[in-house]
Amino acid sequence: MLKAENLKKIYHMGDVVVPAVNDVYLEVEPGEIMCIMGKSGSGKSTLLHILGLIDSPTSGKVYFKNQDVSKFSESKRAKIRLAQMGFVFQEYALLPELTALENVYLPARMLGRWPSEYEERAVTLLESIGLIERMHHHPRELSGGQQQRVAIARAMVNKPEIIFADEPTANLDSTSGKQVMQALTWLNKQFGTTILFVSHDADDQKYANRVVHLYDGRLSESAGEEYNA
Amino acid sequence: MRSIQVALFLASRSIFRGNFWIGAMTILMMILVYLNLLFAPSLLQGVISQMNSKLRDTLVGNITVESSTPGSQITDSTKLVEQIVTINGVEAVTPARTISGQLELGSERGTAEVSGIDTESFKDVFTVPQYMIEGSFLSAGDTDKIVLGAQIAGAGKAKLELYSDSLKNAHTGDKVKVSFANGAVKEYTVKGIFQSEFVQADLKTLINADEFSQVVPNSVNSASAINVKLKSDANQGNINDQISALRSDIKTRTWQERAGFVKSYTESIEVINKILRAVALFVGFLTIFIITYVDVVNKKRQIGIERAIGISPPTIILSYEFRALFYTLIGAILGAIGFILVVVPLEARYPFHFPLGNVYLDVNSNFMIRNAIILLLVSFASATLPAWRAVYGKIVDAIWGN
Numbered sequence: 001m002l003k004a005e006n007l008k009k010i011y012h013m014g015d016v017v018v019p020a021v022n023d024v025y026l027e028v029e030p031g032e033i034m035c036i037m038g039k040s041g042s043g044k045s046t047l048l049h050i051l052g053l054i055d056s057p058t059s060g061k062v063y064f065k066n067q068d069v070s071k072f073s074e075s076k077r078a079k080i081r082l083a084q085m086g087f088v089f090q091e092y093a094l095l096p097e098l099t100a101l102e103n104v105y106l107p108a109r110m111l112g113r114w115p116s117e118y119e120e121r122a123v124t125l126l127e128s129i130g131l132i133e134r135m136h137h138h139p140r141e142l143s144g145g146q147q148q149r150v151a152i153a154r155a156m157v158n159k160p161e162i163i164f165a166d167e168p169t170a171n172l173d174s175t176s177g178k179q180v181m182q183a184l185t186w187l188n189k190q191f192g193t194t195i196l197f198v199s200h201d202a203d204d205q206k207y208a209n210r211v212v213h214l215y216d217g218r219l220s221e222s223a224g225e226e227y228n229a
Numbered sequence: 230m231r232s233i234q235v236a237l238f239l240a241s242r243s244i245f246r247g248n249f250w251i252g253a254m255t256i257l258m259m260i261l262v263y264l265n266l267l268f269a270p271s272l273l274q275g276v277i278s279q280m281n282s283k284l285r286d287t288l289v290g291n292i293t294v295e296s297s298t299p300g301s302q303i304t305d306s307t308k309l310v311e312q313i314v315t316i317n318g319v320e321a322v323t324p325a326r327t328i329s330g331q332l333e334l335g336s337e338r339g340t341a342e343v344s345g346i347d348t349e350s351f352k353d354v355f356t357v358p359q360y361m362i363e364g365s366f367l368s369a370g371d372t373d374k375i376v377l378g379a380q381i382a383g384a385g386k387a388k389l390e391l392y393s394d395s396l397k398n399a400h401t402g403d404k405v406k407v408s409f410a411n412g413a414v415k416e417y418t419v420k421g422i423f424q425s426e427f428v429q430a431d432l433k434t435l436i437n438a439d440e441f442s443q444v445v446p447n448s449v450n451s452a453s454a455i456n457v458k459l460k461s462d463a464n465q466g467n468i469n470d471q472i473s474a475l476r477s478d479i480k481t482r483t484w485q486e487r488a489g490f491v492k493s494y495t496e497s498i499e500v501i502n503k504i505l506r507a508v509a510l511f512v513g514f515l516t517i518f519i520i521t522y523v524d525v526v527n528k529k530r531q532i533g534i535e536r537a538i539g540i541s542p543p544t545i546i547l548s549y550e551f552r553a554l555f556y557t558l559i560g561a562i563l564g565a566i567g568f569i570l571v572v573v574p575l576e577a578r579y580p581f582h583f584p585l586g587n588v589y590l591d592v593n594s595n596f597m598i599r600n601a602i603i604l605l606l607v608s609f610a611s612a613t614l615p616a617w618r619a620v621y622g623k624i625v626d627a628i629w630g631n
């Protein structure tokens with residue numbers, strides 16, 4: 001489903017060269033929940049953005065459904081993100097001027113679905129994550145956990161094949177965090193959506209079928225001691 | 230198509246759920262810009278209309294008929310006048326004989342054209358009799374009476390443009406001595422003084438045609454000029470041709486052909502007008518540019534998220550363009566309503582007084598719509614620039630605020 005080959009992302013901070021992602025090979029199988037563990041600054045977000053076609057690698061290749069997408073134009077990548085991928089960010093990333101319902105259906109509208117279709121789908125999703133009575137509220141009227149669940153519904157609205165989640169629970173208390181992770185696993189079971197999430201919290205490993213570890217931009221299959229820091 | 234729909238959706242949410250005061254202030258600015266775009270040109274158009282109608286109503290009528298030989302008179306003018314009157318669309322026709330003369334009152338002298346007029350038809354063609362500031366206008370039977378334009382009479386009005394060349398203090402009842410160009414000399418009693426505020430007209434002096442024929446003996450049945458006034462819906466070009474075709478020894482000129490000196494006034498005003506309009510449009514441009522710029526800077530992260538989830542950059546740019554168009558359209562509509570319901574009536578109550586008299590704002594809906602469209606185009610362009618810049622940066626930088 002998703003494959004990365006020899007990925008590198010190098011940042012230049014003045015004279016200092018920071019290899020945020022270094023020599024990464026990775027394959028995500030359809031229908032799995034994969035977790036990338038790593039401590040803060042290890043390059044998790046950078047890697048996730050590259051895999052999610054939001055950012056470009058300095059070198060290396062990304063294959064999505066056997067297509068080399070690393071050379072695609074931005075407008076082609078935007079179409080893939082819109083129709084086949086979903087994103088949940090670490091910070092609450094809802095649009096403040098839209099209600100929960102509007103936030104959820106925006107990507108569906110962009111994809112050209114009919115109002116009856118996208119509204120119904122958005123309502124169904126909000127219902128399944130338990131926020132139906134909040135659907136006309138604005139993000140500022142929702143708690144962090146509720147916002148994050150709305151973001152998950154938004155990520156799901158176009159029935160993507162894969163959802164990328166960047167530390168979706170990092171800013172939440174443990175109860176809300178649990179609800180958010182359960183919402184993600186429920187989607188995986190219900191619709192078979194592939195999920196790739198990153199975390200620095202070793203507790204989150206239990207939600208994944210497979211865990212890889214990132215140290216200073218390099219991947220390894222086994223856990224070290226550092227990531228709990 | 231769906232880009233347009235989503236852009237409209239995002240724009241409407243941004244307008245109606247964004248900061249109310251920013252929206253209100255922006256609309257207010259656009260109202261002022263639009264009023265600025267309308268005001269100076271309407272005033273200028275008012276001046277031009279005023280000049281044109283004064284030219285027609287006090288000096289030349291719609292069409293002037295003269296002899297085709299320079300310096301000669303139209304012969305058998307009575308018959309020609311009768312012929313012209315019967316043309317469809319002609320409202321009134323008046324012939325006049327003119328000779329120049331020197332006027333004397335005490336030690337003051339002034340030179341003027343003295344016209345012998347047919348008082349009845351003159352009143353039908355010209356509005357001069359409505360502008361009497363002293364005494365009254367000529368009547369058919371008047372003898373030894375003269376009516377003076379204010380610029381030649383002076384009438385004690387030191388502010389008049391040509392006061393120093395006038396008789397300075399001529400008033401009704403004064404006796405004015407006139408030495409005509411043909412050598413005749415006669416004294417007249419001033420019957421009245423008119424001031425149309427059109428300088429060229431206010432330089433004239435008028436006597437009865439009967440009086441004139443006493444001074445210029447062979448002037449009966451001849452005219453220096455015949456002035457023709459048309460009905461308001463008449464086809465001037467067509468009638469002009471018909472009059473020309475009546476006789477081969479005459480030539481005709483429309484009032485537009487005689488308006489050359491008016492044009493030279495208006496051209497310089499037009500330059501000022503262009504500068505004012507450019508400034509107004511620039512202010513409109515800056516207003517939209519600034520509010521769009523501030524908005525995209527504040528919403529950098531939001532724009533990054535929109536792009537990350539697959540909203541295309543053209544859609545986002547379009548949403549800013551729609552927003553700008555909305556503010557401008559509302560501004561133009563409110564500005565137009567304010568202009569028609571407040572500015573124009575207010576100016577009409579307290580009109581600007583120009584050398585030609587009171588000037589009223591002259592606008593038509595065509596002109597207002599054209600200006601609204603220009604302003605809409607300008608605001609569209611000025612929203613595009615900052616939105617374009619904001620949207621084609623790196624998504625990651627936008628979301629994480631680098």
Ligand SMILES: Nc1ncnc2c1ncn2[C@@H]1O[C@H](COP(=O)(O)OP(=O)(O)O)[C@@H](O)[C@H]1O
Nearest residue numbers: 011018020039040041042043044045046047631
């Ligand atoms: N835009 C950037 N410019 C320069 N350095 C960056 C940038 N983004 C991330 N980095 C650096 O790359 C490394 C990895 O960052 P990141 O992927 O955000 O890590 P994580 O998500 O695991 O905390 C860090 O050292 C960070 O400082």
Ligand SMILES: [Mg+2]
Nearest residue numbers: 044045046166
């Ligand atoms: Mg991170």
